[in-house]
Amino acid sequence: MGRRGVVRDTLLFFYQPGDGVLHRVDVRSKALGFVWACAATMASGRWGLGVLGLLGVGLCVGGGVRGVWGSLRGVAVLGVLVLVGRALSTEGTVVWEGLGMRVTAEGLVRGAVGAGKLGLLVVWAHLFLASTPLSSFEAALAWLLSPIPVLRRLRGLIAGTLSLMLSFLPLIAHQAALIQDALAARLLSPSRHPIRYLTLLSTTLIQNLILLAQETADALTARTYSFTPPPLPTGPSLLPPLPFLAVLAPLTALLALLPS
Incomplete structure (x- = not known):
């Protein structure tokens, strides 16, 4: 299958073409930064999350990427569930009690930290995917896997498979949406018949996706699709990997020194 850059890159529906700061950063540095940001987010306490949150806000404002708030709204319910679950399940100083439930101060803090981590992970993923075309995403992922001996030979297959999965998201x-329209035409409402509605929606969606996946696999086989990783983008870029690592070093030290 031919790799025609412009057309192929539009398959990744997260990608926003542009000339912002994040678009011009070296894709290897963006990949390293994404991995570092996710690891730092998971390892940080509330003070570290505050620093990372300021960094995330700065990148959202000046990075040239739109739609971050929309991505955060998509996981808002999950964040609330994390907060409530922690608040109800953690032992500590009781701040509210009633209806057979007990909310603790320590639980609220842990829940807020957990919800904050979830939100930051969504922000990092949105910033990376929205500023990285699909071919560069594959090249960066293959580059990250190259130093790992076990995965070096499979890096093209892994990168290509993940990019195909991302390309499938708009189709899903x-x-x-088509199935929801069909259910609405049959006067099936999720509020009046929630179990039947969700059952029909999920089973029909899975059946359609299996059929589409088989058709895609047949098309790839017929066209002898190659999972050879694409080359890294050429031309000038901001922050090559070595200078970028020099920037990350003091920031990592700062996060390590902050109390949890």
Whole structure:
């Protein structure tokens, strides 16, 4: 299958073409930064999350990427569930009690930290995917896997498979919308018949996706699709890997010194 850059890059529906700061950063540095940001987010306490949150806000404002708030709204319910679950399940100083439930101050803090981590992970993923075309995403992922001996030979297959999975997301959303329209035409409402509605939606969606996946696999086989990783983008870029690592070093030290 031919790799025609412009057309192929539009398959990744997260990608926003542009000339912002994040678009011009070296894709290897962006990949390293994404991995570092996710690891730092998971390892940080509330003070570290505050520093990372300021960094995330700065990148959202000046990075040239739109739609971060929309991505955060998509996981808002999950964040609330994390907060409530921690608040109800953690022992400590009781701040509210009633209806057979007990909310603790320590639980609220842990829940807020957990919800904050979830939100930051969504922000990092959105910033990376929205500023990285699909071919560069594959090249960066293959580059990251190259130093790992076990995965070096499989880096093209792994990168290509993940990019195909990301390319499939818009199709999944489209199929779900078509099925919802069909259910609405049959006067099936999620509020009046929630179990039947969700059962029909999920089973029909899975059946359609299996059929589409088989058709895609047949098309790739017929066209002798190659999972050879694409080359890294050429031309000038901001922050090559070595200077970028020099920037990350003091920031990592700062996060390590902050109390949890």
